[in-house]
Amino acid sequence: MTAAAEVACLNLSLRVGRSAGRRVLVRTLDWEVRAGERWVILGPNGAGKSTLLAALAGVRPVDDGSIVYGGAPLSALDVAAQATRRALVTDRWHDPFSASVKQTVLTARYRFGNGDARAAAIVHDALAQFDCAHLAPADVRMLSRGERQRVAIATAFAQETPVLLLDEPISHQDPRHQVLVLDALCRAHGRTVVASLHDVNAAVRLATHALLLTGRADWSAGPASELLTAQHMSALFGTPFAAQPGSGAPVLLHQSPDVRESAPL
């Protein structure tokens, strides 16, 4: 392993379930993410995308192998040190008590201590970047899921970490906001992005690299141009994809048979 890797997995294995229902999601994953790269994790439901992101964030134990941040094993970094390296966006939010959107984004500034003079400006920028500035005084519990998701992403931005881990960051976004979020992630000046996505065309828009998890413990990693192809996507999801020329990169179209015509009456 070279010291240049921002995040690396060495011989990593992840399993879920106990005894009988035990399932190996990922086996011996050796993977390096370098500074400034944008990785998209793709795979069918239950392939282990969220589990891998949770392990990378240190909120879930690994079953074998290790995760390394800039040469230091994650397990050797204390909670505060980890918070300077990475931020995590999940797609589950817990808002049992009311709080304003602004106050919620401010929690990301915890690691900067009490005398954090830049907090207000950073929070304002993060909210504006994700089209949430108008929501600042609103109660987080009153937001739609899409709005709440953008607030969560803004919160991760406000933590100002070199690495951003995002679990399906556009799952609740309308078309305009999907593009807004993806482009904001692309413009995240020098930050390293690791995001799981379900939309292969969103992946094409965001990724410099891709990690494909099959869910049968094997994986492949490499430049987006090599892996985000109709052929690979067809094999990964077990359903046909075809490339159509678009205005920029080719668009991958899902060629599913039309059930409406073949369905028995």
Place this chain on the structure above:
Amino acid sequence: MTVPAFAAGSGRGRRYVIPALAATGVASIVLALMVGSVAAPWSEVIGALRGQRDDSVAAIVLDLRLPRALSAFAVGGLLALSGALLQALLRNPLADPYVLGISGGAAVAALIALAAGAALWVMQLASAAGALITLMLLALLARRSLFSRDLVAGDDAASGVLLTGVMIAALTAATLSLLLALAPEGRLRSMVFWLLGDLAGATDKTTAAVALLLLAVLAAIALVLARPLNLILRGDVAAFTQGVDVERIRRVLVVVAALATGCAVTLAGAIGFVGFVAPHITRRIVGNDQRLLLPAAALFGGALLVVADTIARTVVAPLQLPVGVLTALLGVPVFLWLLQQR
């Protein structure tokens, strides 16, 4: 439910909340000193407090009402602090030391000590230990959500903790009933006290002072950890990734909550719902910033119990109601109403 979002940063009202609640607390205690079978007018109360103990009214005010009012304030404050902490730690606005069975556990331990003929201080120690053990039991049963290395699974299981606590409360209630059924006839009255909670016996000045001191110490510890607790409110995963040592802070605050409950039960038995109602009302006024909510809830809980106890001992005079009956009659509807809002 439209609860006002807490004022961001330097809201104008924020700085006046604590002084206003402290004044409310003092006012509630003065009221408690004035009201009773023998009415003590304002001037006599002030005179007695300034050391003019020349008549029987002054003796009643200083030797009976003052220690009882201070005890009530300490007990209310401790229960409210415990409730506010448990609500934040369990991320459930319905959490309360009584609902979770912690008060019941303390009462069971105290009753066993009482039945064994132990000295008063042993009984008080047993009560505190009972609270701690019950909360440990709860933490053990709910370890998957409270102390799991897999924080994602923990967040998902958090809602089950309250139900576990309710079952523990049912167990302690059954144990208390069993102890009452087995108790000799003559002891019954003094034992019912533990079941309902009553401040009639809390007229010892030293005990009241110690309880107030403990309230101050525990509130100070909680206040130091209020900032990370603000993050724990939003889930273990979020708090951990933002740099909070969730497990360490939860361990400390669980012990603080247990000690507060144990001390309150020692003094006044298992008074219910103060730990739930006081933080809830306070939250509607000051919002959810724990740095403000924890001290505000403690002050409000203290004032609330002083007023409740004053009503309890005067409303059907010359009879005195156990204050726990009053708080339960008030607390249960509020609890059910809040449940409907969810």
